[in-house]
Amino acid sequence: MENLKDFLQVSNIQNAQKQPEFIDHLFSKIDYHISKDGRVLILTLTKRSAEEITNFFVSKGYKTYYLHSxxxxxxxxxIIKKLKTGQIDILIGINLLREGIDLPEVSFIGILDADKEGFLRSTTSLIQIIGRAARNPNSEVCLYAEQFTASITKSLYETYRRRQIQQEYNLKHGITPQKAISNIKDLNVVKSDDELQNIPIGAKSKMKKLKRMTKKEKDIILKDLKSQLDQAIANRDFESAAIIRDQIKEIEGD
Known part of the structure; x- marks a missing residue:
């Protein structure tokens, strides 16, 4: 990137979602990165839109899935394991940061409705989303919006500032950026619910799976389970809360 204007991709952001070129541009980016064996993240604002966009992409022949709470x-x-291994090319979600997993396979991130100010499109959130692409030197991030907002301007400026510092450091020390290596093997211990539905939470086979997990994987799952527990209690769904509580105890006691 030679200058800030190139980074901002002004022609691709201004009024993008009001123009037919928006869809053409998005699909051209997706096709290019998939052809280079890259993965794609598309960020939207609601669960419904994530599911509807996924259905649209699937109808166009793309290996796509959505991810939400x-x-x-x-x-x-x-689902994340399938994205990393190429069984899925495109993952569509709302706040994919919550997974806490590095995704160096992702080389394109499309942020839809980037100008809808709020928690999911704040300066901090946009910087974090853009940072998802930092572990792949061939990555791109496009913000699709009708107008520039303060959050967009600040996040792009800060990202460019950090990138410039990194580029100068790499040049000074003769470093050529390489894609980070993802440890897919560790994710093989996590199976789908279809594979686990007939296995009791305390069964020996499941205990073996828990023992093979890394501490980081267990911490991520525990954090998510505790969030689900809080939500179940808030909804007065005490049956689900009891099941989740037992799952938490099982993992913590391993």
Whole structure:
């Protein structure tokens, strides 16, 4: 990137979603990165839109899936594993940062409705989303919006500032950026709910799976389960809360 204007991709952001070129541009980016064996993240704002966009992409022949809070923890890990291994090319979600997993396979991130100011499109959130692409030197991030907002301007400026510092450091020390290596093997211990549905939580086979997990994987799952527990209690769904509580105890006691 030679200058800030190139980074901002002004022609691709201004009024993008009001023009037919928006869809053409998005699909051209997706096709290019998939052809280079890259993976794609598309960020939207609601669960419904994530599902509808996924259906649209699937109808166009893309290997796509959505990811949001209503999908069980184990299923989410299974979906992420499929993205990393190429069984899925495109993952569509709302706040994919919550998974806490590095995705160096992702080389394109499309942020839809980037100008809808709020928690999911704040300066901090946009910087974090853009940072998802930092582990792949061939990555691109496109913000699709009708107008520039303060959050967009600040996040792009800060990202460019950090990138410039990194580039100067790499040049000074003769470093050529390489794609980070993802440890896919560790994710193989996480199976889908279909594979686990007939196995009791305390069964020996499941205990073996828990013992093979890394501490980081267990911490991520525990954090998510505790969030689900809080939500179940808030909804007065005490039956689900009891099941989730037992799952938490099982993992913590391993």
């Amino acid at each position: 209503e999908i069980d923890t184990i299923d989410r890990w299974d």
